[in-house]
Each structure stands twice: as C-alpha cells, then as structure tokens.
Amino acid sequence: MTARLFDKVWDRHVVASPDGEPPLLYIDMHLVHEVTSPQAFEALVLTGRRVRRPDLTIATMDHDVPTIGLDKPIADPLAAEQIARLRANCAEHGITLHALGSPQQGIVHVIGPQLGLTQPGMTVVCGDSHTSTHGAFGALAFGIGTSEVEHVLATQTLSQAKPKAMAVTVAGDLPPECTAKDLVLGIIRALGVGGGAGSVIEYRGAAIRGLSMEGRMTVCNMSIEGGARAGMIAPDDTTFGYLEGRKHAPKGAAWERALDEWRSLVTDEDAEFDKEIRVDAAGLRPAVTWGTNPAQSVTIDDVIPEPETAATPAARQAAERALTYMNLKPGTAMRDIPVDTVFIGSCTNGRLEDLRAAAAVIRGRQVHAGVRALVVPGSALVKAQAEEEGLDQQFIAAGFEWRSAGCSMCLGMNGDILSPGERSASTSNRNFEGRQGPGGRTHLVSPAVAAATAVAGHFAVPADL
Amino acid sequence: MSGVQRIAGRAVVVMRSDVDTDQIIPAAWLKMVERTGFGAGLFEAWRKDPGFALNQPGADQAKVLLSGPNFGCGSSREHAVWALQDFGFEAVVAPSFADIFRGNSISAGLVPAQVTDDAAARLAAALAANPDTEVVVDVVARTVSVGAALTEPFQLSDYAQWRLVEGLDDVALTLRHEDEIAAYERQRPEYLPSLA
Numbered sequence: 066m067t068a069r070l071f072d073k074v075w076d077r078h079v080v081a082s083p084d085g086e087p088p089l090l091y092i093d094m095h096l097v098h099e100v101t102s103p104q105a106f107e108a109l110v111l112t113g114r115r116v117r118r119p120d121l122t123i124a125t126m127d128h129d130v131p132t133i134g135l136d137k138p139i140a141d142p143l144a145a146e147q148i149a150r151l152r153a154n155c156a157e158h159g160i161t162l163h164a165l166g167s168p169q170q171g172i173v174h175v176i177g178p179q180l181g182l183t184q185p186g187m188t189v190v191c192g193d194s195h196t197s198t199h200g201a202f203g204a205l206a207f208g209i210g211t212s213e214v215e216h217v218l219a220t221q222t223l224s225q226a227k228p229k230a231m232a233v234t235v236a237g238d239l240p241p242e243c244t245a246k247d248l249v250l251g252i253i254r255a256l257g258v259g260g261g262a263g264s265v266i267e268y269r270g271a272a273i274r275g276l277s278m279e280g281r282m283t284v285c286n287m288s289i290e291g292g293a294r295a296g297m298i299a300p301d302d303t304t305f306g307y308l309e310g311r312k313h314a315p316k317g318a319a320w321e322r323a324l325d326e327w328r329s330l331v332t333d334e335d336a337e338f339d340k341e342i343r344v345d346a347a348g349l350r351p352a353v354t355w356g357t358n359p360a361q362s363v364t365i366d367d368v369i370p371e372p373e374t375a376a377t378p379a380a381r382q383a384a385e386r387a388l389t390y391m392n393l394k395p396g397t398a399m400r401d402i403p404v405d406t407v408f409i410g411s412c413t414n415g416r417l418e419d420l421r422a423a424a425a426v427i428r429g430r431q432v433h434a435g436v437r438a439l440v441v442p443g444s445a446l447v448k449a450q451a452e453e454e455g456l457d458q459q460f461i462a463a464g465f466e467w468r469s470a471g472c473s474m475c476l477g478m479n480g481d482i483l484s485p486g487e488r489s490a491s492t493s494n495r496n497f498e499g500r501q502g503p504g505g506r507t508h509l510v511s512p513a514v515a516a517a518t519a520v521a522g523h524f525a526v527p528a529d530l
Numbered sequence: 531m532s533g534v535q536r537i538a539g540r541a542v543v544v545m546r547s548d549v550d551t552d553q554i555i556p557a558a559w560l561k562m563v564e565r566t567g568f569g570a571g572l573f574e575a576w577r578k579d580p581g582f583a584l585n586q587p588g589a590d591q592a593k594v595l596l597s598g599p600n601f602g603c604g605s606s607r608e609h610a611v612w613a614l615q616d617f618g619f620e621a622v623v624a625p626s627f628a629d630i631f632r633g634n635s636i637s638a639g640l641v642p643a644q645v646t647d648d649a650a651a652r653l654a655a656a657l658a659a660n661p662d663t664e665v666v667v668d669v670v671a672r673t674v675s676v677g678a679a680l681t682e683p684f685q686l687s688d689y690a691q692w693r694l695v696e697g698l699d700d701v702a703l704t705l706r707h708e709d710e711i712a713a714y715e716r717q718r719p720e721y722l723p724s725l726a
Binding site: 080081083085086087089091093094100101103104107112114119120121122123128129141143144146147150161181182184187192193194196208209210211212213215216219220221222224226228258259262263289292294313314315319320322323326358379380382383386476477478495497498499500503504 | 546547548550552553556557558560561562563564565574575598599600603604605606607608609611626628629630633634637638687688689699700701703704705707710711714715718719720721722723724725726
C-alpha cells in the first residue's frame with residue numbers, strides 16, 4: 066500500500082482507534098509557553114492530575130516578555146504574573162524551563178529546532194498556531210488550544226480526527242531576489258486564507274528541496290495562514306546536516322538508527338493527495354501584503370488591486386474593508402507607500418539566516434529619517450550568534466534598535482506595538498487588523514525587503530537602493 | 531462542564547468572512563491567567579464603532595452568533611472561545627470554521643454549527659427582517675431555526691455532538707485507554723529526544 070509522508074508519521078503515533086471516536090495520537094514533544102498554559106495547569110491541579118511526561122515537555126517564555134531592560138523587573142504587572150505562574154508551574158511539575166535571561170530562552174518555535182528537540186517523524190504540539198514551523202523537519206506539528214494543552218499534559222496524547230493531505234508542489238528555482246517568505250506568501254495567495262482548512266500540507270518540488278532549514282521553517286510556519294493545521298517537508302541531507310551534533314539529537318549508534326528510520330519518511334512515488342496545487346517558483350517576485358489577511362498580497366512591482374477584480378462578492382467586500390482599514394487606494398504602486406516602522410523578527414523570520422540577510426542590505430546604509438526600525442532575534446542564542454558575527458553593531462550603526470529575544474511586535478503583547486494609524490513593514494506572519502497594536506497597519510515582507518524598506522522609507526527591494 | 535442540548539435566544543449577525551481570533555479577543559487580553567472575564571474584550575476594536583452589531587439593543591442578551599466563512603482563523607488562543615462564552619454566546623453559526631477554533635469550541639462547550647453558504651444567507655436575511663426573533667440551535671437534531679418559519683440543518687460530527695450534549699471530561703475519556711498509552715510508550719524508539 067502506498068503512503069504519504071503524513072500517513073507514515075500519523076500511523077506511527079496512533080495509540081488507539083476506538084469505535085466511533087477519532088484516533089488517539091501520541092505526542093512526542095509538547096512545547097509550553099506562558100500565555101496558553103496557566104489555565105491548563107490550573108485545571109490539571111483542580112482535577113487532581115499530574116503531568117504524565119515532564120520529560121517530553123519543555124517550556125520557555127516568549128509571548129509577553131520585554132525585549133529591553135531585562136535587568137529590571139517586568140513593568141507590566143499582568144505579564145509579570147503570567148511569567149511567574151509559568152515558573153511556578155514548571156517547578157511544581159518538574160518541567161524544564163528556559164526562562165527569561167537564560168541562554169536558551171527564545172521563541173518556542175526557534176528554540177525547539179535549535180536544541181535539536183524537533184526531529185523527523187515526531188509529533189510536536191504547542192498552544193500556538195505557528196507550531197506548524199516544526200514540520201520543516203518532516204515532523205507532524207500543529208497548534209492546539211488550552212484545553213488540549215491540559216489534555217496533553219495529563220495524557221501525552223490527543224484525540225484527533227485525521228486531516229486530509231494536500232500537496233503544494235513548487236517547481237523550478239527561486240529567483241535570486243526571492244526568499245522563502247516570498248514563496249510562502251505566493252503560495253498563500255494561490256491557496257487563499259482558508260484554502261488549507263482541514264488539511265496537512267506537504268511542500269514538495271525543486272524549490273522546496275533547495276531551501277535551507279531556516280527557509281523551510283519559514284514556509285511551514287505560515288501553513289496556518291493558508292488555513293492548514295500543519296505543513297511538512299520530507300527530511301533529507303539538509304535536515305540531517307542541520308540536526309547532527311545538536312544538544313538533543315541522537316548520538317553515535319542511535320544517530321545511525323535514527324537516520325535509517327528518517328530516510329524512509331518520504332511520500333511513496335505513486336501515492337495520491339486529496340488536493341494538490343502547483344506554484345512556479347520562477348514566476349515569483351518579492352511579496353508585500355496590502356490587506357488584512359496574509360492571502361492579500363502582491364509583488365513589489367505591483368499596485369494595490371481594485372476590489373472589483375476579486376473572485377467573489379465576499380472577497381470583494383473583504384478587500385474593500387481591508388483597504389479602508391489600511392488607508393490605501395487601489396492603483397497605488399507598492400513602492401510609493403511610506404512606512405513608519407520596520408520590524409525584523411518573529412518565529413517566521415527571526416533566525417540567524419534572516420538577520421544575516423537583513424544585515425547584508427543595511428550594511429553601510431542608514432535607516433530613513435523618521436522610520437523606527439527594530440531587530441528582535443528569535444532566541445537568546447540567535448542574538449548571541451549574531452553578536453559574535455558583529456551583526457548587532459551593523460544594525461545599530463544603521464539606526465536599528467537591537468533587542469532581546471521574544472515574540473515582540475509580531476503580536477504586540479509585550480508593549481512593542483504600533484500606534485494607531487502607524488504603518489509597518491514586518492517580517493512576521495499576520496497582518497490582521499490591530500495585530501501589532503490597535504489601529505496599526507501591517508504589511509508582511511521578507512527580511513531583505515524589510516531592511517531595504519527601512520533604508521528607503523517606503524517599500525523597496527535591495528536592488529532599489 | 532455541563533452538557534448543552536438546546537440553545538434558545540437572540541442572535542447577533544456579523545456577516546464577515548475570515549473573522550480572525552485577533553478580532554475576537556486581542557492579544558493584550560491574553561495576559562490574564564483565568565478562564566473568565568474575557569467578554570469585555572470580545573471584538574474590542576470593532577465595538578468602538580457604535581453601529582457594530584454587538585452595540586445594538588438586546589445584543590447583550592444574545593446566545594447565538596451568525597458569521598461568515600472561515601470563522602476563528604489565525605491564532606490558537608482558546609481565549610477567543612472563552613470571550614464568546616463570557617459575553618453570553620453558546621453557539622456560533624457559520625459556513626465554515628478554522629480547524630483549531632472548531633476544536634477549541636467543542637472542548638470548551640461552545641457549539642460550532644456549520645451551515646451551507648446558502649443557509650447562512652437565508653438565516654441572515656430572516657434575522658435582518660426580524661432581529662428580535664428567537665433563534666434555536668438544537669444540538670440533538672443538528673438544526674438551527676429562526677422563528678417558526680425557517681429551519682436549517684447544520685453539520686457537527688457524531689463524536690463532537692456526543693461530547694457537547696453530555697458535557698464530557700475529555701481527559702477522563704482518554705484515560706479509559708491508559709493501558710494502550712502505556713503499551714505504546716514501551717515501544718517508542720530509544721533515539722527520540724527526552725529532557726529527563
């Protein structure tokens with residue numbers, strides 16, 4: 066019988082298939098953070114239960130941590146309470162915690178791979194929709210709600226109906242100016258914001274194989290923005306090369322056994338998918354969103370589209386609403402739109418490769434007068450590595466603020482927010498209304514475009530400078 | 531959690547597609563460590579518009595929200611479900627739901643009633659004509675009615691229906707399989723990562 070990558074990983078984790086109920090799926094790694102866990106721990110204690118597998122659970126602080134003044138107490142009393150709660154819960158239940166200030170602290174989806182905790186063929190969950198990031202390793206990884214966090218803490222399993230399998234095949238090579246971010250924004254444009262609902266996507270094709278692990282993580286990270294619960298990429302030598310030698314990667318004979326297993330994690334040649342879309346990489350250009358969902362994007366060379374050109378009346382209405390919120394007019398060239406703030410960071414684009422790409426653009430240049438520009442590394446380790454390479458000094462010399470690790474302005478929980486009406490070029494994942502602060506207007510871009518935009522003061526690609 | 535068989539009350543119509551969880555409950559509210567008190571933050575930004583549906587007379591008594599396709603997309607925050615419930619909603623009726631939101635709703639006891647696009651349009655039209663009409667969401671029959679004249683079927687899996695109607699403890703359901711979980715754990719490959 067032929068199987069898809071997704072089936073192979075799924076089938077190996079089915080603990081039980083009760084009649085008339087969804088299968089029970091074993092969870093290999095549970096990532097925990099301060100925002101979606103306190104109510105889960107509370108319910109666990111109230112029902113007299115314990116954490117079943119603290120050894121398969123890891124916690125960090127990322128969503129509402131400050132990115133400046135780490136030497137001072139957290140000013141926001143609510144955030145301070147939430148962070149204290151996580152600390153207490155981890156201590157009580159014996160869970161490893163990479164707390165604020167520790168060298169392994171960082172965005173949950175950056176530290177998992179960095180520590181080698183995300184490996185091919187695993188199931189990984191977290192109370193965060195961008196858990197799809199870990200699918201870049203050929204893991205089945207998806208976001209869950211707080212009740213499910215409680216369920217995994219108590220049982221190390223989830224009751225899950227099996228989703229459908231969708232293939233997104235990207236033929237050809239990415240053009241030189243395009244990055245994984247431009248690719249995934251192009252895919253979501255083709256798929257629509259809900260097009261992946263009910264599905265796990267497998268990304269395939271030459272352009273995907275050609276991506277680094279960082280690029281693959283960017284693509285899988287945004288699967289949820291196309292409505293898919295998870296995205297996966299079959300593991301290969303790029304994956305194994307990234308993993309080898311990392312703290313929690315298997316060593317010695319165990320590494321060899323794991324490799325044998327991991328090499329089998331590919332979709333069989335004649336396997337069929339429930340749905341397939343194809344994207345031609347050669348046709349891509351750097352992408353910029355113009356609206357209030359991640360499917361509403363164009364290329365840097367385009368103008369804001371006329372809502373009348375939308376495919377359905379609902380899409381037209383959504384486009385009209387979005388343009389009103391964004392204060393933009395159809396026909397405006399993307400390069401003519403000025404920005405107030407540039408944010409480089411997040412679980413989508415806050416890894417070392419992203420910071421290098423941005424630094425290469427701003428080196429020897431200056432942030433445009435009046436533009437606020439922030440770099441927020443995805444983890445404390447990414448920050449340390451960037452500083453070792455001198456990237457921090459290059460950013461600071463260009464006029465960027467160099468911050469400590471966290472989710473920061475991606476969702477604006479920690480006070481790093483846009484003011485009402487402010488417009489940003491952001492390397493994050495969501496341009497929803499108010500996502501980066503009430504009234505804020507977000508445009509999603511790649512790190513290279515964000516850096517070029519910071520210098521130009523309006524949307525730009527590095528070649529424009 | 532108590533079970534829910536039949537919901538009867540006012541409905542509010544927010545006919546927009548892709549209503550994301552950042553709109554339902556903005557991130558600033560997620561710092562709370564309780565499950566209650568989120569109703570004040572429900573649709574916080576949109577409620578600043580006096581014309582918004584939730585600001586109309588009687589909306590504070592509503593039990594049913596009718597909305598557009600892909601409701602609840604975006605973040606996994608279950609706080610979105612808690613905010614809807616804290617405001618008073620017991621069911622959301624929409625042509626489709628984002629996967630995580632649907633799961634969170636069923637876990638927390640909010641009924642995600644999926645109707646066809648045409649049915650959603652008919653329900654919206656009936657409510658536009660008579661906003662005060664009682665709406666009934668019958669979880670057992672899987673129907674949603676506006677007054678006596680209009681009844682539409684909705685989709686909800688048998689398993690989800692059972693959990694909602696009985697108000698079951700999901701963890702207890704799973705712990706019936708304790709032996710199978712333990713057996714599975716004994717045969718997991720040794721190379722898998724552990725923090726022990």
